């Protein structure tokens with residue numbers, strides 16, 4: 191730390207992203223990326239004439255991308271905005287809608303409290319129940335903004351759209367932000383509800399189901415007033431927040447719904463077969479509708495499994511301490527990758543690490 195850092199940031203604990211190891215030797219099941227490349231249309235779009243125009247600024251009005259997003263969500267272009275990854279959109283939300291603070295479940299995406307701390311936003315949590323489910327009944331007359339990842343991370347638990355609507359109804363003075371990073375793996379989007387509720391904002395990303403984590407594209411869907419507020423923050427912070435290559439990539443991806451649907455189907459089918467095999471090995475799992483499973487073994491410590499798998503070249507995600515300390519989060523790769531994961535897990539389970 192230098193002596194020039196503003197005192198308000200001195201004790202900040204930044205977000206710790208999952209490891210991105212150099213070289214390609216580890217089987218990466220730690221950051222919920224897609225095992226599949228983006229659509230061939232995406233690859234064609236970024237290798238075309240667009241790169242010759244990198245001398246020009248990207249389009250600050252994002253017109254092609256917003257038109258494509260509006261089409262996908264069946265809303266007007268005034269009801270969508272895009273960002274540099276959805277993490278940036280979440281930051282815009284924290285800046286724009288922070289007046290009365292935020293409420294979130296106690297176990298959720300680790301970036302929310304980090305952003306809240308960065309922007310000095312009051313951040314409160316409500317406990318999950320014993321099986322990691324959100325207790326919707328607790329969300330009543332909160333008078334703060336509410337942020338929910340749905341499906342939640344790192345549990346994968348999905349809250350039906352009717353339950354989101356219940357939260358909206360029980361909190362007439364709250365903006366409800368639903369982070370749908372994982373919604374395309376079997377959940378249902380509440381984007382259509384944004385036409386009924388002007389207090390609902392849906393945030394999404396191209397990082398998971400669209401196989402484009404490296405392109406950094408996120409978006410929001412909501413009523414015109416909310417989108418204008420976010421636009422005001424964006425234009426006061428970084429009007430060229432999306433580079434031309436990524437914008438072209440996202441437009442091309444949105445044009446290839448068939449490829450998107452195929453990747454999602456494959457991930458869902460692999461998740462279901464891996465879940466079954468893990469159960470047969472003595473794991474219990476949350477009800478994940480995401481592209482990962484969250485699992486705990488009946489007799490072997492999660493940290494032990496995590497470390498032994500890593501030594502065998504398989505990288506999973508382990509969140510030490512608290513209620514997550516006995517769980518591993520494992521991203522869903524291809525069938526072949528998951529065969530390797532299961533095989534190595536079987537080996538590790540035989541090697542020790544027993545709970546007393």
Ligand SMILES: *Cc1c(COP(=O)(O)O)cnc(C)c1O
Nearest residue numbers: 275276277299339343371395397
């Ligand atoms: C992965 C993830 C995101 C996506 O972040 P990007 O910045 O779009 O890559 C957002 N929210 C949750 C809950 C996530 O797990």
